[in-house]
Amino acid sequence: MLIELAVGDAYGAGFEYAPPEFVTAHNTLRGYVQHPTHLGIRPGAYTDDTQMTLAVAELMVAGDPWTPANLADRFVAAFARDPREGYAGRFHDFLLTVADGADFLRRIRPESDKSGAAMRAAPIGLLPTVADVLHHARVQAAVTHDTPDGIAAAQAAALAVYYTHNDLGPLPEIGAWIAGQVPGDWARPWRGKVGSKGRMSVAAALTALAGSTSASELLRRCVAFTGDVDTVATIALAAAARSAQVTPDLPPALVETLENGRYGRDYLAELNTRLLG
Template sequence: MLVELAVGDAYGAGFEYAEPAFVAEHNTLAGYVQHPTHLGIRPGAYTDDTQMTLAVAELLVSGKPWDRAHLAEYFVRAYRRDPRDGYAGRFQQFLDTVHTGADFLARIEPASDKSGAAMRAGPIGLLPTVDDVLHYAREQARVTHDTPDGIAAAQAAALAVHYCHHGIGPVAELPGWIGSRLGTSWARPWRGKVGSKGWMSVRAALTTLSTSTSLREALRGAVAWTGDVDTVATIALAAGSRTPEIAHDLPEILTDELENGEFGRDYLRDLNSRLLATYS
């Protein structure tokens, strides 16, 4: 799961809010693409979507209490050990000035309804029950996105992984299943460009996944929406990687050329193994 979602994040980063003509020309899965204006993110590098997901996964396997203090500690640690571009500007400026989880909590204003809590929620879906998933997703969202829409988007993203991981039903019925738990709007098909709100990215990911038969198809479809497509791809591939109903056929070039520094591809694979062993 972690490698696949990182591929989605890194591939989508080349197209985030790019012009539709650029997306249409280059969204071929032939390799990673340099974003036309975000030159600080090199092709094959993942962004905040994956880095924050690592923090969530690391806390899950640590056995430490699932509370605001530990979540903030792991968010700060993930960024401070490996600072990178890709975060929203104001939040990155904030991260550059905090050094501890306690400082983070003392200064954060968790009023956002954007996609930050949803993009990192995938590993929570491995938990054994729906109630567990809803609780864990809500608590991690409240650290930075303590709004009804921010929390619901995180819960929906985590439930998508849960549905696929536990084989609850056909992937085509995923949006309806989430809609039955979080509200009927989640079952409505997404149309058009994806904006910055968390519910937008998750609904686009649910539509993409429920109409795809392979990870390759899901990745191209996620990016084709245009807009905040790295988050759509991250959420869709996190869930899609956990079901045998979706062919695991990502192009080898995307896996092989995913960054592989200290917290890159090999680290993701190892952490993924520990995560699945914990919640098998």
């Protein structure tokens, strides 16, 4: 799951808010592309979506208490050990100056309804019950996105993984099932460009999931929306990776050239094994 979501993140990063004609021309899955303006993110590198997901997954496998303080510690540590582009500008600057998790919590203003809490929620969907998923998603979301929409988007993203991981039904029904657990019109098909709000990214991811039977088809659909497509692909590919209904056919060119530094592809694979174990 972690490699698939990182591939979605890294591939989508080349197209995030890029002009539609650029997306149409280059969304071929033949390889990673250089974003036309975000030149600090090299092709094949993942962004904040994956890095913050790692922080969540690492806390889960460590088995430490699920508290805002421990989550904040993990968010700070993940960035400090491997600073990278891709974060929203103000939050990136915040992470450059924050000392530790306690400092993070003292200074953060968790008033956003954007997609930051949803993009990192996938590992939570592996927990054993819906109640567990809803609780853990709410706690982690509230650290940075303590708003009704920010929390609901994170819960819906985590429940997408829960639905596929437990094979609860056909993929076209995933949105309707989530709507029965979290307030929101999650079954309505998303159309057009995806904005920065968390609900938008999750709705687009669920729409792409409901209409896809293979991982490669899913990734192309996510990017074709245009807009915040790296987050859409991160959420969708994480859920698809746990579904027996989705053929795992991501192109080897994308998997093999995903970044593989200290916290790259091999680290993701090892952490994924521990997470699923």
